[in-house]
Every structure is written in C-alpha cells, then in structure tokens.
Amino acid sequence: MTAVDTPPEAPDADADDENGDEKTGGRWRIERRLETSWYLEVGGVVLAMVAAILTSSILISAAGSDVLESFRALYRGGFGTRDAFVETLVQATPLIFTGLAAAFAFRAKIWNIGGEGQLYAGAMGAYWASRILGDSLPSIVLIPACFVLAMLMGAGWAGIAAVLRTRFGVNEIITTVMLNFIVLNVLSFLLNGVWQDPASFYAQTDRMSDAYQLPQLLSSGRLHLGFLIALATAALVWFVLARTSFGYEVRSIGANPRVAAYGGIVSNKIIIATLLISGAIAGLAGASELLGTQLRLQPGISSDFGFTGIIIALVARLRPAGVIVVAIAAGALRNGATTMQITTGVPAALVDVITGLALVFVLLAAVMVNYRIRRPQTDG
Amino acid sequence: MELLGVHGVTTRFPGVVANDNVSLTIHRGTVHCLLGENGAGKSTLAETMYGVHRPDEGYLTLNGERLDLRSPKDSIAKGIGMVHQHFELVKPLATVENVALGTTGPGRLDLGKVRARLEELCEAYRIDLDLDTPVGGLPVGLQQWVEILKTMYLGVDLLILDEPTAALTPVGVERLFESIRRMRDDGLAVILISHKMHEVTGISDRVTVLRKGKVIDTVQTDSVQAADLVRMMVGRSVELSKATNHPPAGETKLSVTDLVAGEPSERGSLCGVSFDVGAGEIYGIAGVSGNGQDALFDTIVGVREPDGGTITIDDTDTAGMDPRTVSKLGVGSVPADRINQALLMDFNIDENIGLGRHGDRPFSIRGVLQRMAFRRRAEQAIEDYEIACPSASHITRTLSGGNLQKIVMARELEGQPDLIIVHQPTRGLDISAAENVRQRLIAERDRGAAIVLMSEDLDEVLSLSTRVGVMFDGKIVGEMHHDELDLDRIGAYMAGVLDTTDTHEVVV
Numbered sequence: 001m002t003a004v005d006t007p008p009e010a011p012d013a014d015a016d017d018e019n020g021d022e023k024t025g026g027r028w029r030i031e032r033r034l035e036t037s038w039y040l041e042v043g044g045v046v047l048a049m050v051a052a053i054l055t056s057s058i059l060i061s062a063a064g065s066d067v068l069e070s071f072r073a074l075y076r077g078g079f080g081t082r083d084a085f086v087e088t089l090v091q092a093t094p095l096i097f098t099g100l101a102a103a104f105a106f107r108a109k110i111w112n113i114g115g116e117g118q119l120y121a122g123a124m125g126a127y128w129a130s131r132i133l134g135d136s137l138p139s140i141v142l143i144p145a146c147f148v149l150a151m152l153m154g155a156g157w158a159g160i161a162a163v164l165r166t167r168f169g170v171n172e173i174i175t176t177v178m179l180n181f182i183v184l185n186v187l188s189f190l191l192n193g194v195w196q197d198p199a200s201f202y203a204q205t206d207r208m209s210d211a212y213q214l215p216q217l218l219s220s221g222r223l224h225l226g227f228l229i230a231l232a233t234a235a236l237v238w239f240v241l242a243r244t245s246f247g248y249e250v251r252s253i254g255a256n257p258r259v260a261a262y263g264g265i266v267s268n269k270i271i272i273a274t275l276l277i278s279g280a281i282a283g284l285a286g287a288s289e290l291l292g293t294q295l296r297l298q299p300g301i302s303s304d305f306g307f308t309g310i311i312i313a314l315v316a317r318l319r320p321a322g323v324i325v326v327a328i329a330a331g332a333l334r335n336g337a338t339t340m341q342i343t344t345g346v347p348a349a350l351v352d353v354i355t356g357l358a359l360v361f362v363l364l365a366a367v368m369v370n371y372r373i374r375r376p377q378t379d380g
Numbered sequence: 381m382e383l384l385g386v387h388g389v390t391t392r393f394p395g396v397v398a399n400d401n402v403s404l405t406i407h408r409g410t411v412h413c414l415l416g417e418n419g420a421g422k423s424t425l426a427e428t429m430y431g432v433h434r435p436d437e438g439y440l441t442l443n444g445e446r447l448d449l450r451s452p453k454d455s456i457a458k459g460i461g462m463v464h465q466h467f468e469l470v471k472p473l474a475t476v477e478n479v480a481l482g483t484t485g486p487g488r489l490d491l492g493k494v495r496a497r498l499e500e501l502c503e504a505y506r507i508d509l510d511l512d513t514p515v516g517g518l519p520v521g522l523q524q525w526v527e528i529l530k531t532m533y534l535g536v537d538l539l540i541l542d543e544p545t546a547a548l549t550p551v552g553v554e555r556l557f558e559s560i561r562r563m564r565d566d567g568l569a570v571i572l573i574s575h576k577m578h579e580v581t582g583i584s585d586r587v588t589v590l591r592k593g594k595v596i597d598t599v600q601t602d603s604v605q606a607a608d609l610v611r612m613m614v615g616r617s618v619e620l621s622k623a624t625n626h627p628p629a630g631e632t633k634l635s636v637t638d639l640v641a642g643e644p645s646e647r648g649s650l651c652g653v654s655f656d657v658g659a660g661e662i663y664g665i666a667g668v669s670g671n672g673q674d675a676l677f678d679t680i681v682g683v684r685e686p687d688g689g690t691i692t693i694d695d696t697d698t699a700g701m702d703p704r705t706v707s708k709l710g711v712g713s714v715p716a717d718r719i720n721q722a723l724l725m726d727f728n729i730d731e732n733i734g735l736g737r738h739g740d741r742p743f744s745i746r747g748v749l750q751r752m753a754f755r756r757r758a759e760q761a762i763e764d765y766e767i768a769c770p771s772a773s774h775i776t777r778t779l780s781g782g783n784l785q786k787i788v789m790a791r792e793l794e795g796q797p798d799l800i801i802v803h804q805p806t807r808g809l810d811i812s813a814a815e816n817v818r819q820r821l822i823a824e825r826d827r828g829a830a831i832v833l834m835s836e837d838l839d840e841v842l843s844l845s846t847r848v849g850v851m852f853d854g855k856i857v858g859e860m861h862h863d864e865l866d867l868d869r870i871g872a873y874m875a876g877v878l879d880t881t882d883t884h885e886v887v888v
Contacts, residue, residue, distance in 0.1 A: 243751075245744040252735070255724040261683055262713075262721045263735040264704030 030371050041317060044365035048315075052357040059353060060346055070344045074351075077339025078332025084339075085332075086221035090293065092324075092331030094119070094302070096230035097285030098309025099316065099323035100237050105278035106318050107241060109254040110271055114161060114176030115282040116306025117183040118154040122283025123290045124187060125153030127195070127297040130208050139211045146212065147229075147287045154283020155276040157183060162275035166268040172275065180306070188299060195297070204298035214292040226288030231324065233281060238320040240277075250274055282306060311359045317366070330355060381408045382444065383569045384429060384460070384538055389438035391424055398424035400593040401438070406538065411560055411570045413580045413601070415613055416590035417874075418669050418836045422573045425590065426540045429571070430462040431455035461531030462540040467523050471516030475526050478515055479533050494533070501532050504566075505559040521552040528559075539563065540571040545579055546647055546670065557583045575613075575668050577606050577875035589613055610871035614838060626846045626862055629658030633694065633799045633830035634680070640688035641675045644854065650675045651854035652689065657830040659798070662821065664845025665834040665856070668874055672854040673834050674716070677803045680832070681713040682706040693799060707736055709799075712792035716804035716834075718781065722788045725777040729769060730758035732776050733791050761790035782813030789820055800824055801832045806840060818844060838870070852876045 057067040078088050098115045105112035112118075126146035133142055161175040188203065190196075197206035214224040241247035252260040253270045261267060289301055312330055316322030333355065337348035384406040391399040399421045406412050414422040427433050429440065431449030440447040442458055449455050452462070469478055480494045498511055509518075509525050518526070524544060531539060541560075545553045560570050560583060574580055580587055581601060588598040589612040596612045635656040642649030650672045657663040667673060678684035680691055682703040691699045693709050707713070715721035723732050734743040734754050742753040758772035765786040769779055776784070785805065793800065802821065806814035821844060825831055835841050841848055842865060849856040850873035858873040858880045860866065872878035 243749050244747050245739040245749055246747060248731070248738050248749060251727070252724055255726045256720065258720050259722060259724050259735070262681070262703060262715055263738075264682075264702060264707060266702065 030373050040369045041366075044369045045315065045317070045362055048361035048365040049358060051361045052354055055357050055361075056350065056354045059350065063346060065344045065346045070340055070346045073340040073343040074333070074336040077336030079336075080339075083221055084335060086218060086223050088328060088332040088335045089227055090222045090224070090331070091334045092328040093224075093227045093230050093292065094285040094289050094305040095308055095312055095327035095330050096227075096234060096324055097288060098282055098305045099312035099327050100230075100234055100309075100320060101278045101282035101285070101306075102310045102313035103316065103318040103320065103323055104237055104241070104250075104281060105274055106313055107254050108250045108270060108274045109257075110274050110278070111173045112158060112161070112176050112275060112278045113173055113310065114158060114179050114279070114306070115285075115309045116302060116304065117176070117180035118157045118279040118282035119286040119289075119302050119306050120180075120183045120187055121157035121279075122150035122154040122286030123297055123301050124183075124190070124286070125149040125151070125283060126287035126290045127205060127208070128153070130212055131195075135209050135211055137211075139213075142211055143214065143291060146291060147284065150283040150287035151280035152283070154286065155280040158275045158279025158282070159272070162272040165275075166271055184299065187297075191297070191299065197296075202298065204296050206296070208291070208295045212291050213295060214288070222293060224288075224292035226292040229284065229288060233284060234320040234324050237281070241320070246273070282309070285309075308355065311355055315358055315362045382406075383408045383442070384447075385441035385444070386425070386429070387438050387441065389425070389428060389435040389440070391421075391428055391433050392436050397593050398433075399428065399435070402590075402593075402595050403438075404588050404595060404598050406569050406571060407586070408537070408569050409564055409567045410585040411564050411572060411583050413584035413587045414571060414573045414590060415575065415580055415587055415609060417575060417613060417838065419592075420590040420613075421593040422590055423542060424593075426462065426542060426571060426573055429455070429538075430460060430540055456534055456536075459535065459537035460540070461534060461536035461538070463524065463527045463531055463542065463544065465542050465546060467527050469515045469523060469526055472514050474514055475509060475511045475529065478526055479530050483530070483533055497533060498529060501529060505532075505562045506555075507559060508555075521548045524548070524556075536568070538569045538571065540573075542573045543575075544572065545574065545576065549645055553579065575875065577609060577872070577877045580609065581606050606875075606877055607868060607872070610875055610877065611868060614867055614871040614874065627660050627826070629661035629830075629846060630828065632656050632658050634832065635692040636676075636680070636689070637692075638689035639676070639679060639686055639691065639699075641672075641679050641684060641686045642854075648672055648675055649854050650679065650686070650689075653851075653854065653856055654689075655849050655856055655859065657799070657832055659830050660825055660828050661846040662825050662831040662833050662844050664841035664848045665832065665851055666838055666841045666848055666870060666874060667836070667851035669836050671851045673803065673836075673851060675854075676851070677713070677715065677801060677834060680706075680801055681711070681715075704736065704739075710795075710797045712794075712797035712800045714785075714788050714792050714800075714802040714805055716807065718784045718788060723776055723784055725775075727776055728773045729762075729767075729776055729779075729787060730754040730772045732787055733758040733761055735791065757794070761787065761794075765790045781808045782810060782816070785809060785813065785817060789817065793820070793824060796827065797829060799830045799832075801834075803834045804836065805833070806835070806837065814840075838874075842870075850874055852879070855879075855881060857881055 060067045060070050077084055079085050098119060101115045101118065102112060126149060129146040129149040133145060157179060160179060161172045164170040164175050165172045191203040191205065195205050197204055199206065214226055217223045217225065217227065241250060249260070249265045249270050252263065252265055253267055257267050285305055290297060294301055308330060312323055312326045316326040333351040337351040340346050341348045382405050386402055386404050389399055389402045390397065402425055414425060416422050424433060428435055431452045431454050440449065447458065470481060473481070476491055476495050476498060479498060480489060480491055484494065495511060501507065502509060507525055509522060515523055515526050544556060548556060563570055572584060584601045586598060587601050587609060589596040589609060591613065637654050639650050639653040644651050648670050653672065653676055655663060665673065675684065679686045682698065682701050682705065685700045690697055693711060696709060698706050698709065719725060724735065731754060734757065737743055742750055744750060755772050761767060762769060762772060767783050767786045769783060805817050809817065818840065821831055821833065833841060833844060845862060847859060847861050848865065849859045850870060852873060853876065858869065858878060869878065
C-alpha cells in the first residue's frame with residue numbers, strides 16, 4: 001500500500017469555521033469530537049480521580065508516610081464503618097446545598113462565587129427568625145420559618161450582586177467574592193454586639209432552644225433532617241432545570257445569550273432569578289448547619305462549605321445527581337482526614353490538596369473528552 | 381514600474397474557490413483599487429499578498445523575483461504591509477507604545493527614537509494625531525491611523541488597506557486620501573479595497589474588478605466611466621432565474637417608516653429606512669453588507685430598540701416590543717447567523733425547535749416543559765424538511781449548515797406566520813440546500829405571507845423578489861418593481877452613486 005503522505009497546503013485554519021473534513025496526511029492527529037457520550041464523561045471523571053489520587057500519593061510518600069496505609073485510613077474514616085459513613089453524610093449535607101447553589105448558577109454561566117457568604121447570610125436569617133419567634137410556637141412552625149428566612153437572606157445577599165450586574169454591568173465574580181468578606185464582618189459586628197450570648201466570653205450567640213433542633217434521622221450519629229432536605233433540593237433543582245420553561249431559559253442563557261435574546265428570552269430577568277435562587281439554596285446550607293448540628297451561630301459555622309461547593313459543582317459537571325455523589329465523596333474525604341492524621345500522621349490538610357487536584361484533573365478531562373486521537377485513513 | 385505580480389493565483393477554501401486564476405500587477409507610485417461585491421475575493425487576494433493565505437496554485441513575484449510568503453512576518457520583511465478592518469491595538473497604550481510594541485527588538489526600549497520617526501511620518505503625510513493619548517480613547521477613525529503608522533513605521537513599499545473608509549466620516553475620508561496621495565507621490569504602491577464607487581474613482585490610478593473570485597478586468601481609472609465599473613462589478617448578463625409569476629401584493633403587512641437606529645456616523649446604523657411589504661409579496665433588500673441590514677433585522681424582530689421612526693405590523697406599532705411579543709403577532713424570523721443568533725448548538729434538535737415558543741402551549745403547560753410536544757414537533761420538522769440527523773433528540777452541533785437552516789426555517793414557519801423576515805437565508809449553504817430554502821420562501825409567498833428577504837446574494841434577491849429595495853448607508857436609496865429591474869441602476873444604488881430618495885446631493 002502506498003501511503004499518500006503529502007501534507008496538504010490547506011489555507012489558514014481560522015479562515016473557515018465549519019470545516020470538518022480536511023484533507024488527510026498519514027500521521028496521528030488530535031481532532032475535535034463532534035459529540036461526546038455519557039460514558040466518556042463518566043470515564044473522564046473517574047480517570048481524573050485516579051490521577052488525583054496518584055498525584056497525592058507522591059505527596060504522601062514525599063512526606064515520609066506509607067501511601068497505602070494513608071489511603072486505607074482515609075477510606076476507613078470516611079466509609080469504613082456505619083458510624084463513619086453516617087458522619088460522612090453529615091459532612092456532605094452542607095456541601096450538597098452549596099454544590100447545588102453553584103451548579104444552578106453555573107448552568108446559566110453566572111459565576112456565583114459567593115456561596116460561602118450566602119451560607120452565612122442564610123444562617124443569620126435562620127437565627128434571626130429564632131430571635132423574632134422565640135419559643136412560643138411548635139417546631140413544625142419554627143423550623144420552616146427559619147428555613148424561609150434563611151433562603152430570603154441568602155437570596156438577598158446574592159441579589160446585591162444581581163442588581164450590580166444587571167444595572168451597572170459589574171462582574172458577578174468580583175461582587176460575590178467581595179460580599180463574602182462583607183457578610184463575615186457584619187456577622188462579627190452582630191456577634192460582638194447585639195447577638196452576643198451575654199453568658200459567653202466568645203463571639204457567638206446563645207444556644208437556640210431544642211424546639212429549633214432538626215429531627216435526627218438515626219438513633220445514633222448526628223445525621224439530621226437537613227440531609228433529606230438537601231436530597232429533595234437536588235431533585236427540585238434537577239426538575240426546574242430539566243423540566244420547566246424557566247429552567248430552559250436558564251440553560252439557554254448559559255448556552256448562548258445572544259441566541260436566547262433572539263428567542264425572546266430577556267437575559268437580565270433570568271440572571272436576577274438565577275442568582276436569587278442560587279443564593280437561596282446556599283442560604284439553606286446555613287440554616288441546615290445551624291439547626292442541624294450547631295444550634296449556635298458563630299463565625300466558624302462554615303468550614304469553607306461555600307468554596308468547596310464550587311469545586312463539587314464543577315466536578316459533578318453541574319448535574320444535581322452528580323452533586324450528591326461528589327458531595328458525599330468530599331464529605332468522606334473530610335471525615336476520613338482525621339482518621340488519617342491520627343493513624344499515619346499525614347496532615348488532614350492533604351484532603352484539601354486532593355480536592356483541589358481532583359478539580360484540576362476533572363477540568364482537564366472535561367476538555368480532553370472533547371477530542372480524540374485519530375490516525376486518518378490514507379484514502380482520504 | 382512593476383512592484384508586485386500576481387500570477388494565476390487560485391486559493392480554495394472548503395466548498396469555495398475564493399480566488400480563481402487571478403493575475404494582476406501592482407506598480408510603484410500608484411493607488412490600485414480592488415473593487416467587488418461581498419465575497420468577490422478581494423480580501424482573500426489582499427491577504428494572499430500579505431502572506432496570510434498561501435495560494436493553492438499560482439505564485440507571486442516581487443520586483444520580478446519569485447516571492448514565497450509563509451506568513452505576514454515574511455511579507456513585512458519584504459516591505460508589504462496591510463491594515464485590516466479589525467484593528468489589533470493595545471487600547472491602554474499610547475500610539476508611540478503601540479508602534480514600539482512588536483517593532484522594536486529585545487533590549488532597551490527607546491521610545492524617543494520611535495517617537496522621532498513617527499513625528500517624521502506624521503509630518504510627511506500630514507497626519508494629525510496625538511501620539512501620547514491611549515489609543516482606546518481615540519475615535520475609530522484615528523485608531524486606523526495608528527494602524528497605518530504601525531505599518532509605515534516598518535518601512536513598506538506596498539501598503540494594503542482593507543476597506544479603510546468604512547469607519548470614517550467624509551472629512552476623514554478626504555484626509556486619508558490626501559495622505560494616500562502623498563504616499564503614492566513618494567513612490568509607494570497603495571492597494572485599496574473598496575466597494576464604494578466614488579471612492580474608487582476619486583483616488584485610484586488603476587482598478588481591478590473582481591467578481592466571484594475571478595478578475596473581470598484591470599483598467600486605468602481615468603479611462604472608464606463609473607457606470608462601466610458598476611456593470612463589471614455586479615455585471616453578469618444575469619440569468620434571472622425566473623421567480624415564476626409574481627402574484628399581485630395584497631394588503632400591507634409590514635410598514636417601516638423613517639426608522640433610525642444608532643448614530644449616522646456609526647457603521648451599520650439606520651438613518652431613516654422606509655418601505656412596506658404586502659401579503660403575498662417578497663420584498664428583497666439588496667446591498668453590500670454593513671449598510672444597516674443587521675440593524676434593520678434586529679429592530680423589526682424586536683431584539684433592538686429603534687431610536688426613531690415606526691414599525692407597523694398589521695395595525696400594531698411594534699417599535700420597541702420584545703421579540704416574543706413580535707413573534708406572537710405572527711412573525712417568523714430567520715437571522716443571518718444560524719450559530720450565534722438562531723440555534724443553541726449545545727441543545728438537542730427538539731429543544732431548539734421550541735425556542736421562542738418554549739413557554740407557550742403546546743411546549744409548556746403551566747411552566748412545565750412538555751417534552752413529547754417538542755419531540756413530536758421536531759419529528760414532524762425532520763420529515764417535512766428532510767433534515768438529515770440521527771434522531772430528534774440529537775445534539776444540534778453535529779448538523780451541517782443546510783440542516784441547521786432547515787431547523788430554523790421549520791421553527792419559524794410553523795404556524796403559518798403572516799410576515800416572514802429572512803436575513804442571508806442561504807449563506808454558506810450548498811446549491812441544493814440553498815435551492816430548498818428558496819423554494820420554501822416562494823411557497824410561503826404563494827400561501828399569502830409577506831416576506832422580507834435581505835441578502836447579499838444579488839442573484840437571489842433579483843430572482844425571488846416582487847420588489848427590490850437597495851440599502852446603502854442606512855437607507856433604502858432606491859426601489860424597483862420586478863418588471864423594471866435594471867442592473868446598472870441597482871449597481872449604482874449599491875455603490876452609493878445613485879440615491880433616488882435624496883434629491884439634494886446626487887453624487888455622480
């Protein structure tokens with residue numbers, strides 16, 4: 001067989017946009033796929049995870065610890081026992097909320113980086129509700145009231161960014177990040193003033209009464225109703241995005257705002273609604289943490305749940321079901337980190353490295369699955 | 381004296397022959413115009429001389445010697461410079477810095493030297509430009525001067541300007557021409573790409589007319605009349621592929637009066653467009669692109685709010701209405717850019733078929749998407765329009781241009797709209813796909829729809845339209861009934877030589 005190996009003198013590639021069928025040479029080539037499939041996407045994520053674990057094991061061995069033993073400890077701490085698994089779900093609960101909050105906004109290509117701040121605003125809303133309502137009413141009224149005010153506060157906090165974006169064209173990435181700092185300072189102001197527990201030296205509120213405590217789901221462990229609310233929220237987010245005309249508009253704006261405009265979809269309305277909803281979901285995380293595990297509002301109520309939620313959303317490819325899975329995995333990492341540190345001496349901070357690496361590799365995989373390596377047929 | 385020779389150059393892009401066996405010579409000390417309609421191959425030819433494209437056949441010579449350009453870097457080294465329509469300037473930097481960028485080698489940056497040379501150039505060619513203002517703060521017309529200076533600074537023998545007057549005011553054009561004349565007198569060769577007749581006759585020494593990638597002729601400008609050039613440009617003893625019979629127009633469906641959008645100095649703005657279209661009529665709008673077609677389309681369909689004038693559909697004034705409301709009045713619209721205006725490429729075919737009506741029955745009931753409605757509608761469209769695709773739930777991105785256009789047509793013609801506005805409906809389509817679209821339009825007209833057909837394909841406009849209006853500089857400068865079509869006049873309207881709506885200053 002005579003290979004026709006003349007490199008074509010094709011005109012400059014950017015002169016033509018919709019060109020797929022170039023003349024072929026005989027070498028391996030990387031080319032863009034026209035379509036990807038679900039197994040490629042899932043496979044990409046799995047490969048990315050493996051790559052993240054391999055890379056972290058280099059770090060572990062560099063730190064002088066036993067790699068296998070470390071991962072075994074990590075697994076044991078996250079999934080190894082029933083109690084460990086239950087605690088993993090507890091850890092995953094706020095992450096599901098914040099992951100959903102990010103995923104919803106990102107579907108419209110609205111980059112809400114303020115999940116952390118909106119979570120705090122939500123927690124403040126929930127606590128505020130308790131101050132207004134006191135102990136006079138049954139839990140069935142008090143708890144929903146806390147959640148509603150939490151959502152309103154989360155939405156309101158994100159709403160500031162929405163107004164700045166749609167009225168003045170200020171990039172929401174900047175405003176949502178900045179608002180994170182502002183809310184923390186507002187909280188600090190309140191906790192050192194009117195909201196401070198008079199009986200406490202610390203900047204924290206008094207403990208909310210038991211009427212506000214979310215019901216426990218299991219006889220042992222800390223798993224609370226917030227986990228089920230998170231799952232329900234995921235289902236609702238999926239339904240809204242996939243099955244409603246509003247969700248269609250959100251996805252259209254994300255896919256191509258110009259086409260959406262010709263289709264009569266008013267971007268600004270959707271941008272505002274998307275940010276409000278995203279903020280409300282993040283606000284739920286705050287209420288769930290406050291009423292589910294802590295019952296006392298204090299500056300450390302979130303350990304970077306908002307920021308981790310962004311990573312979770314991206315690793316989950318912005319899919320609600322994926323968010324649940326990835327959030328549980330992230331919860332297990334956080335939970336297992338302690339066990340790992342105790343048994344092998346590897347610092348718990350390593351899990352942050354693993355999470356970060358996972359994101360990097362998943363983003364890499366997300367790009368790479370769009371390409372394939374092909375050896376062009378020589379018969380052209 | 382010959383500077384640059386183009387010998388039998390053919391340049392192909394997938395599906396198109398952009399330049400077909402083109403030969404011409406450029407002489408020192410002359411201004412040489414490349415004249416032609418959109419898609420005639422002017423820019424490709426210029427970019428070939430500038431080393432952007434390598435010819436598939438043929439070759440270039442410089443001073444009689446074979447010239448092999450691999451990239452613009454080579455051409456700059458050989459003294460060939462080009463200023464594109466889209467500027468490549470660093471906006472926060474001043475002119476001096478922009479010129480220094482990429483023209484000075486590594487090591488110490490000697491802005492003083494650059495400035496001295498620039499001041500010389502400005503002096504020599506009477507260029508009035510503040511070298512220290514950040515270029516982002518300069519008007520577009522002056523930014524072009526920065527680009528020209530960048531090129532001149534490198535010392536060129538041949539300067540290629542791609543539609544340099546598009547962004548200029550009449551005074552700016554005169555200034556530019558004055559400088560070009562000085563450059564010519566200094567022995568430079570200047571190539572000017574244009575489709576405006578008065579500019580061509582006003583500045584050039586020689587003209588090469590291109591049509592559909594071929595050189596029609598190269599002539600001395602003073603040896604021909606503008607009318608001859610127009611004929612060469614649009615020319616073709618047009619085989620008006622008879623758009624069959626033209627039924628008489630019914631009642632007026634769309635009436636546009638004195639429509640204004642944007643500033644008159646802005647390229648592509650509307651400066652008082654008026655026309656109306658009746659039921660059962662195709663109103664064709666011809667014209668070179670950039671004369672306001674996009675703005676006209678956008679204001680009628682509701683994407684852009686006009687700054688003045690009225691748009692009346694049936695008896696409703698729709699100026700400023702949003703696209704959904706306009707569409708509900710019974711208007712179907714096919715925008716020029718399928719990929720960036722009409723279709724969500726990452727959505728499935730069936731999702732796209734409902735875009736615009738996605739919130740209404742049958743596609744939505746109380747805000748919940750009815751996926752079967754999308755699916756059924758898409759399957760119907762696939763059958764009716766013979767859209768080649770694996771299934772209705774297939775991703776849109778993978779389809780060919782012709783099939784994409786069929787999806788848009790199927791969506792927009794659904795529900796038998798009374799008014800249909802199509803912009804560039806066959807651009808980029810192969811012959812059979814284009815023919816398919818045209819047959820649809822005729823069928824819709826026969827059904828009684830009023831159709832506005834905007835196209836840069838003059839053949840298409842002439843062959844389908846009941847009446848033809850020609851757009852130039854944001855206005856309809858002339859209008860003709862299908863039985864009085866006169867190519868010379870249309871060409872003159874398109875080139876801005878003739879304006880029947882403006883009796884005050886008829887340019888000859």
